[in-house]
Amino acid sequence: MWEYLSRSVISRFSILFFTLCILINFETFANEDIFSEIRTTLESRVKKVTLKNGIRLLMMKRADSPTVAIYTKFLVGAADETPEIAGTAHLLEHMLFKGTKNIGVTDAQKEKVYLDQIRVWGKRLDSYRIQERELAAKGEPVPEKLIKDKNILETRFKNLLELHRKFVVSNEDSYIYEKNGGTGFNAYTTNDVTNYQILLPANRLEIWAKLESDRLKDPILREYYTERDVVLEERRMRVENQGMGILREKFLGAAFPKHTYGMPVIGYESNLPFLDIDKTEEFFKKNYRPHKMAIGIVGDLDFDKTEKLVRKYFEDIPDGPSPKLSHEPESFDHETRRVSVKHSSGPMKVMGWLTPASPHPDKPVLELIDAILSQGETGRLYKRLVLRDKLAQRVACWTGEPGERYANLFAIYVTNVRGADPDKIESSILEEIETLKKEAVTEEELAKIKNQIVADYIRGLNSNSKLADVLTYYELVAGDWTEIFDDYARLDRVTPDDIMRVAQKYFIHRNLTVGDLINSDGEKK
Secondary structure: OHHHHHOOOOOHHHHHHHHHHHHOOOOOOOOHHHHHHHHHHHHHHEEEEEOOOOOEEEEEEOOOOOEEEEEEEEOOOHHHOOHHHOOHHHHHHHHOOOOEOOOOEOOHHHHHHHHHHHHHHHHHHHHHHHHHHHHHHHOOOOOHHHHHHHHHHHHHHHHHHHHHHOOEOOOHHHHHHHHOOOEEEEEEEOOOOEEEEEEEEHHHHHHHHHHHHHHHHOEOOOOHHHHHHHHHHHHHHHHHOOHHHHHHHHHHHHHOOOOHHHOOOOOOOOOHHHOOHHHHHHHHHHHOOHHHEEEEEEEOOOHHHHHHHHHHHHOOOOOOOOOOOOOOOOOOOOOOEEEEEEEOOOOEEEEEEEEOOOOOOOHHHHHHHHHHHHOHHHOHHHHHHHHHOOOEEEEEEEEEEOOOOOOEEEEEEEEEOOOOOHHHHHHHHHHHHHHHHHOOOOHHHHHHHHHHHHHHHOOOOOOHHHHHHHHHHHHHHOOOOOHHHHHHHHHHOOOHHHHHHHHHHHOOHHHEEEEEEEEOOOOOO
């Protein structure tokens, strides 16, 4: 988590911009003539094609290595769920690694008989378990017949799963990629997007096209009930067994009582064991639509040949309308909200203020405030809490918590020193923010911060994978990857007066949510 937070001082599309500038050997960013030249150069190196069904293909040629990084991204994540199906987007990401009618199975026709039975018996077993849970929640006795029938069904269901397993070829897609020199075959789900990725030798691009188009055209939710248990265990490991995980979940739930940003990506312990296979399949069909999909391919490629290959395998995927959730906006005016969590891990504090979604003229200002407060050892909060007052071990800011498609939080995460007064930490943070409101940052300090942003975030980002990842991300979230240029221009125009104005506007008590991680002994220390 901390690694993820620390890289978010600026948005991912700004990271892409600075990286691309390095790639074409530009060192100055403020001059408008040079900026215009950068834009012209980059647009000539990145080719965008929209397929007939709406899929957006972004290609960037970099011939320094005979490889290609391929990122396939969908504009769907936890924000597109309802509370009843929370965790479905993430579970579906797992399921799409289980294969198709052609991959991951020895005999698809024979397997189908078992899959149909598993679906029927699995849903029936879920209904028994739900009845049992509801009765227990009401304090009512569970009828012996219900328990008996459920136990019999569980035994039969386990036997059915064992019989089906003889048809399964586990991780066959991974094996195919590895045999063809592929690395980094993986995926991730966030509140905003779901992503699938692979790095391959350039002459193996068609292997990817065959496998991934097949995954989208003919997925089989194979081993659904087994994988649902895997995700439940993943939740226990990443959330319930870690104080930070529980704190963040409770904190976001308090900050977003109306909006889906308040729901955890991995889902809730209460509903994960009962996610319905039919609803998961329906979620796939409605959300994995071509118009919500972007493919980024960066590396040693030929534009025309790559476009022809992608059209051959992906252009026949049918498009259609996607469901649109009615997201109720959160209030920027409310009493300070507070949550606390008891856990055996070290104490922490998190504070967050609601801020508007991009593109908004205040977003670049907030990104620079982020840097002023938390960038390395020169950040004001680091110098105050860690170096001077010895109240914290670590401190980081995060703009866009937990996503960027909708109004989100400017969040400050602090790992407290054991025994430190959490109220003192909070008051110290608020004092530093008050300083931003009342005392203008000098032009020299602001210029230094802008230069530090460039220096800090281009390190380690000169890779095809990073470029493919951020190209597709910004294409989907902002609507067009070229919007990156306008965002940088806004960042460069931020003034000391803007810093004061934005701090005064958003960092107020009636727009604040606070979370505390408390030791299990009940003390915030």
